Amino acid sequence: MNSPKTANGVRFHEVGGPEVLRVETVEIPAPAPHEVRLHVKAVGINRMDTVIRMGHFPIPPVFPAHLGFEAAGLIESVGSDVTNFKVGDKVNVFPAFMPNDYGTYGDLVVLPAYALQPFPALLSFEQAAAVWATYLVAYGMLVNSAQLQKGQAVLLNAASSSAGLAAIQITNSLGGISVALTTSPAKKAALVAAGAQHVIVTSEEDIAGRVQEITGGKGAEIILDAVGGSQFEKLVAAAAERAQLFAYGMLGAEAGSYPTFQVVMKMLTVKGYNMMDLLSDPVKSAAAVAFIQQGLQAGTLKPVVGHTFPLEKVADAHRFVEANGHVGKVVLSIQ
Incomplete structure (x- = not known):
């Protein structure tokens, strides 16, 4: 019979910087009928985790x-109503729950069975922990919303992030033209190696001018903006007529202006985006899962793990994420 067990889990008792994160001995309950208990081998770190830790998420954290x-x-154990998984199954976690309900930072955690997916054997645990949040966001913008067509140019900033790399892979797999932006000349080679067809180093090149060259004067039909701030106006300048611009992040520290004239004259669509667009719709969500699973099996989609940390270095992992120097996903690896 299932019974509670003790394990190492990350908790925080106040909002703040990475230093508030603590690895503690915690009691992990037996899974409820609809839940499983998971022996965690790797944890994917997302920007949203840092937002929640700092107390900036709309729903405040419940302490601890x-x-x-x-x-x-x-899977270590299953609840009485779980029939689609069994003990010993290799799974990864689909981000389909609220932060106060469940969490994954620990070596043993309880999760709802509906939030689990099998993953291809060709992926490591670290790669499998870097799948869902990354590819769901990219798929939602490019496929579900923008309906990317072969030959269309996709311009994306923060291209070395896990979501940026996922967008490059999806764009390439559908026959689009991936145009990656980076502020760092050192990251250009990594982006080319990751599949970016064109890389613009924004500290050295004019974004709009280079996009015009790449697209034969047309501009980018789809733009993914994870930065905002002062770069927004430059992205609008690089847009084609009737382009779609998705704002899905706020990495930029500088305030930006809204180029109303260009937005109007180019008849642009500007849309805020987050995963809830998919997660709130079972039909959209199922289509996204099928697309991503197929890409993982075929190898056209392959998660990029940029750096790993042990669980006890979780605060350092958050600092590393916030420094914006990495390429790919930052992962906690648990032995």
Whole structure:
């Protein structure tokens, strides 16, 4: 019979910087009828985790609070109503729950069975922990909303992030033209190696001018903006007529102006985006899962793990994410 067990789990008792994160010995309950208990092997760290830790998420944390929407591991036990998984199954975590309800930062966690997916054997646990939040956001913008067509140019900033790399892979797999932006000349080679067809180093090149060259004067039909701030106006200048611009992040520290004239004259669509667009719709969500699973199996989609940390270095992992120097997903690896 299932019974509570003790494990190492990350908790925080106040909002703040990475230093508020603590690895504590916690009691992990037996899974309820609809839940499983998971031996975690790897945890994917997302920007949203840092937002929650700092107290900037719309729903305040309930202390002692946990973190995490993504992980991969082996099922340790199952609730009485769970029939689609069994003990020993390798699964990864689909981010389909609220932060105060469940979390993945620990070596043993309880999760709802509906938030689990099997993953291809060709993926490591670390890669499997880097799948869902990354590819769901990219798929939602490019496929579900923008309906990317072959030959269309996709311009994206923060291209070395896990979501940026996922967008490059999806764009390439559908026959689009991936145009990646980076502020760092050092990251250009990494982006080319990751599949970006064109890379613009924004500290050295004019964004709109280079996009015009790449597209034969047309501009980018789809733009993914994870930065905002002062770069927004430059992205609008690089847009084609009737382009779609998706704002899905706020990495920019500088305030930006809204180029109303260009938005109007180019007849642009500007849309805020987050995963709830997919997660709130079972039909959209199922289509996204099928697309991503197929891409993972075929190898056209392959998660990029940029750096790993042990669980006890979770505060350092958050600092690393916030420094914006990485390429790919930052992952906690648990032995």
